[in-house]
Amino acid sequence: MNEISFLEITSDDFDVIYEIELKAYPIPWSEKIMRSMVEGHEYKIKITYYDKVIAYVFVMVVLDEATILNIAVDPDYxxxxxxxxxxxYLKAQLSQKGIRSIFLxxxxxxxxxxxxxxxxxFHEIDIRKNYYPAKNGREDAIIMACVLMNE
Ligand SMILES: CC(C)(COP(=O)(O)OP(=O)(O)OC[C@H]1O[C@@H](n2cnc3c(N)ncnc32)[C@H](O)[C@@H]1OP(=O)(O)O)[C@@H](O)C(=O)NCCC(=O)NCCS
Structure with missing residues (x-):
C-alpha cells in the first residue's frame, strides 16, 4: 500500500464519502450532516489509493484542542x-499546529x-451512559483522549 496520499477533502468528494459512510456504519450520519461536514470548515482529510477515496476524518479544532467527529475506512480496505x-498522520499534523490534545x-x-x-x-477519560441510539435500545459512549507531545 505505497500508492496512498493524504489530501484535504473538497466538496467534490461528497458522493464517495457519503457512500463510505453508509457502508461503514450500522447507523450512519444523515446526508444533510455529511454534506455540511464535507462542505464546511472543519479540518478534513481523506486518504486516496490510486486516486480512489478510501478513508476520511473530520476534526473540530478549538484553540489547542481537537475533537475527532468522524473517522472511517471503506470496509473493502x-x-x-x-x-x-x-x-x-492526523496526530503529526495537529501536533505541528500546536494542538495539545485530541478527544473522541x-x-x-x-x-x-x-x-x-x-x-x-488514546485512553478512556469518561463514559456517557446510553449516549448512542443502537439497533436494540441504546449504548454507552466511551470518551477518549490523547495528549500530543509538542516540542
Ligand atoms: C475503526 C476503523 C476506522 C479502523 O480502521 P482500519 O483501517 O480498519 O484499522 P487498521 O487496519 O489500521 O487497524 C488498526 C488496529 O485496529 C484493530 N482492527 C482493525 N480492524 C480490525 C478487524 N477487522 N478485526 C480486529 N481488529 C481490527 C486492530 O487492533 C488493528 O491493530 P493490528 O493491525 O495491530 O491488529 C475502521 O474499522 C472503520 O472505518 N470502522 C467503521 C467506522 C467506525 O467505526 N469508525 C470509528 C467511529 S468512533
Missing amino acids: QGQGIGQKLLR EVRQSNQNALALYTSEG
Missing part, C-alpha cells in the same frame, strides 16, 4: 492499517475502533 496511518467518542461495542485508539495512545 479495513484491517490493512489504513485507519492507523490516518490517525498517525466511540461506541462501547466498537472493538476495532477501541483497539486502534488504544494502540495509538
Whole structure:
C-alpha cells in the first residue's frame, strides 16, 4: 500500500464519502450532516489509493484542542492499517499546529475502533451512559483522549 496520499477533502468528494459512510456504519450520519461536514470548515482529510477515496476524518479544532467527529475506512480496505496511518498522520499534523490534545467518542461495542485508539495512545477519560441510539435500545459512549507531545 505505497500508492496512498493524504489530501484535504473538497466538496467534490461528497458522493464517495457519503457512500463510505453508509457502508461503514450500522447507523450512519444523515446526508444533510455529511454534506455540511464535507462542505464546511472543519479540518478534513481523506486518504486516496490510486486516486480512489478510501478513508476520511473530520476534526473540530478549538484553540489547542481537537475533537475527532468522524473517522472511517471503506470496509473493502479495513484491517490493512489504513485507519492507523490516518490517525498517525492526523496526530503529526495537529501536533505541528500546536494542538495539545485530541478527544473522541466511540461506541462501547466498537472493538476495532477501541483497539486502534488504544494502540495509538488514546485512553478512556469518561463514559456517557446510553449516549448512542443502537439497533436494540441504546449504548454507552466511551470518551477518549490523547495528549500530543509538542516540542
Ligand atoms: C475503526 C476503523 C476506522 C479502523 O480502521 P482500519 O483501517 O480498519 O484499522 P487498521 O487496519 O489500521 O487497524 C488498526 C488496529 O485496529 C484493530 N482492527 C482493525 N480492524 C480490525 C478487524 N477487522 N478485526 C480486529 N481488529 C481490527 C486492530 O487492533 C488493528 O491493530 P493490528 O493491525 O495491530 O491488529 C475502521 O474499522 C472503520 O472505518 N470502522 C467503521 C467506522 C467506525 O467505526 N469508525 C470509528 C467511529 S468512533
